[in-house]
Amino acid sequence: MSSEAKSSKQACDKFVAVNELAKRRGFFWSSFEIYGGSGGFVTYGPLGSRLKQNIEARLRDLMVKKVGIYEMESSVIAPGKIFEASGHVDHFKEPMVECQKCHIRFRADHLLEEKGISSKDAEKMTLEDVKAEIQRHEIVCPDCKGAFGEPTRYLTMFQTTIGPYSGAVGYGRPEAAQNIFVEFNRLFAISRERLPFGAIQIGHALRNEISPRQGLIRLREFTIADLEFFFDPEEPNCEYISEVADEVLPIVLAETRQNDQETPTLLSVREALDKKIIRCEWQAFFMAQAKRLLLSLGVPMENQRFIEKLPWEKAHYSSQSFDQEVLVDRWGWTEVSGHAYRTDFDLSCHMKASGIDMTVYKEYPNPVETEELVAKPILSKLGPVYKGEAAKAAAAIAKVPAKEVQDALAKDGYITVEGYKVTKDQVEVCMQKTTIRGKRYIPHVVEPSFGCDRLFYVALEYAYRQKDDRVVLSFPRSIAPIQIGVYPLMGKDGMDTKAKEVQRLLACEGFMTDYDEAGSIGRRYARADEAGVQLGITIDYDTLTDGTVTIRDRDSWQQVRTPINDLPKLLHKYFECKANFTDLGSLIKS
RNA sequence: GCGGUUGUAGUCUAGCUCGGUAGGACUCCAGCUUCCCAAGCUGGCUACCCGGGUUCAAAUCCCGGCAACCGCACCA
Incomplete structure (x- = not known):
């Protein structure tokens, strides 16, 4: 490739630009570089790990806090049995x-x-x-x-041995979900045995991909957020559905896809449920929240869509699946989350494999009284006749429907079952009342599952802008890794010490701040824009006399002038999205 | 894993054909200068992907690794 072609390609390819910027400014880079690197592993630097935390905080706001989801954290390595039971050993x-x-x-x-x-x-x-x-x-x-x-x-799972005996096979988890299913009984007890409830685990997962590429999009070790929401299939209604009923979801329907089309159908949550396109209210709720999450990370709705998976595309555990996709520059539509209706698949598997009961008892509002015909063997009569065989004879009778026994006895005076002749006086046929107060069942599960590294990449790419030949990362203000940069106009005449005071003030107020006095003020603004610093506060000569500073907006480059004393209150409001930039002070004409 | 392309400072790159002191630009750091958007001046740090081979001498030639990029595939 000629250098010309290379550079023009890089100029127009956001993936390259974003990765280069990320590496240079310390968002993320490929791990183990000094030993030549190893594909599929990534290190998040200072700005990156902060951004990632902010993104995960957004996820918690929307998916966890609003629904009262339990969070848990368990181990990455698990004994082989877990993934044999879950079906991963067979399917991965x-x-x-x-x-x-x-x-x-x-x-x-x-x-x-x-x-x-x-x-x-x-x-x-x-x-x-x-x-x-x-x-x-x-x-x-x-x-x-x-x-x-x-x-x-x-x-595709990483395999290892647990302890010194090679027989003890362990696997690195390829998803965080199984930890939750495995702990279901404890979580259920902690929820005071009430459904519905959900549990989320945000943590690393491992997949030994044959050839991971595509940067953050495909890693061998990555961060996954698996939320397992358990509910009674007979009471599938989501109590918060009205909050999202009008949220519009662009869904590429399975039907559309089978006609080789990709046009999304715009459906409100309500419509999607009414038309039974999404079969479960909770699933629809989480899909709506997922859409809002991506909106809050800076991805507009027209660049989001949900794909209804075709039957053969679904994971082995899923009965209905949607993928949430976001349009990214280099890779086109890219999955950022999956929404699977896992029914009782996982709990059933673990029940069967472990022998531990994971059913839930549900008491009926009104006990159900039933009356049914039963045939009760009279052991005191059977005993003398069959001796040691008596129990077997009794068991044999129990297998036959009571009505059949009754008819045979009425007709012949005896019945022969499995070679045992049982006479009228050896069995009592009568109506028996039973009261059923409830039943046991296995909860169903809907699972929203997010690839956090993908969310991260998407947020970075959507923040990436060029303005006047300069790179600006226009993060939504809720995720900006550095909220406020503090700069003395020049590092002399006491402006530097004043600036450090202001930075200290804001840091103690809980803001993420940065201090920079190197180079011209313009250069520092440019540096800050590239790091996505939301606001810049500049201390100039006027500050020293009247105690006011300028605040600069990263995206518009507008400036306002405000007294230092007002900063904490105003900035808190601003970052809580309760004030606009122009509310922060009096606008300075440029 | 296969096929194609490619590995020179933090980044972009010159040098490789034809072996002989590795050069530039931007960034970064220090100093000077500067009253708000990558200004200027001076100085400084930093590189031939790794390992073998050929040679007096290898960034350059040969072999083997490794990594990245593009396509195939897999997937959050």
Whole structure:
């Protein structure tokens, strides 16, 4: 590539520009650089980790605080059994074949696709199917024409051993959700055995991707926010649904997609529920909150959409899934969150595998009284006849519907079950009343799941602007990593000490501040714009005499003049979005 | 993992064909200057992706790694 083509490409590609800026200013960079690096791992620097915290705080505001979700934090490594039970050991893998001659490995489904087998079909195949298809199409190694060995599957989970015994297999979690399901009984007890409730875990997850690229979009270790919301499937109503009923969601329907179209249908939450496009109110609620979250990170609605997943695209645990996508410059529509209706899949799996009861008891408002015909074996009569076999005979009778027993006894005076002849006097058939006060069931789960690194990237890209040949990161004020920069007009005549005083004042008020006295004031503004510093406060000669400062807005470059004494009160209002920039003081004409 | 392209300071890059002191610009740091949007002057720090080989001598040639970018694939 010529250097000309390279530079023009970089000039127009936001991904490159954002990554370069991120590295230079310390938002994030690829880890382990001094040892040559390793793909798929990233380090967040000072500005980045702060931005990430702010983004996660927004997520907590919208998804956690408003609904009273429990937060929890558990371990990244888990014993093998957890992911065997959850289905990940079976599903988190891709078919692979190795050439027996040159030992190069290939994606089996990819090879099959070249023979005209769709990825859709290849995905569903068992290893036996894969092997059979490879033989049928006489597929050989594309490199050396060697024959392939047995197909295997590449496990996308990181595997390790727990402790010194290699038999104790452990996996790095590929999602944070399983920790929550595994702890369900304790969480449920803590919720004082009431549904619905939700639990969220924001933490690292590991996926040993074959080839992670795309910067923050695809990592081997990343931050995931999994929220599992448990509810009674018979009481699926969301109590906050009215708060979001009119929120419009752009959804690309499965139907639309099957016609090879991508046009989103604009539906209010209410419409989507009425038309049964979203089957669960809670899911719709979280989707609406997810849309609001992205709005608050600076992504306008027209650059957001939800994709209804087609049946074969869904994860193994999901009955209905939507992906939330955001338009990004380089990669097009990119998934930032997934919204899955997991039903009782996970709790059922863990119940079965662990043998621990995870059902929930629900008392009926009114006890249900039923009367049914029962056939009760009379053991005092059966005993003398069948001796040691009596219990078996009784059990055999219990299996037969009472009505059948009654009819047989009425007709013949006895009934023969599993070789036992049971006479009229050995069994009592009668109507029995029972009162059912409630029942046990497995809660259902809807799961919104966010890729925090993707949210981060999206926020950064959407903040990225060029103004007068200068880069400005126009973060929404709620996530700006540095809220206020404080600058002496010049680092002399006492302006520097005054500026440090002001910075100290604001820092003690709880603001994220920065102090900079190096270079001309213009240069410092430019530096601050590039770091996304929301406001700049400049101490000049007038400050020294009348105690006022200028406040500069990063996005408009407007300035207002305000007394230092008013700063804390005004700035708190500003950052709580209860005041505009022009409310901060008297506007200075430029 | 495959195919293509590419690795020179914090960033962008010259040098590589034809082996011989690695140069510039911006950034950054220090000083001077400067009354509000990357001004100026002086000085300074910082680089040949790693490992082998060929050679008197390797950024340059050869081999092997590693990494990045683009496409395939997977996915939050």
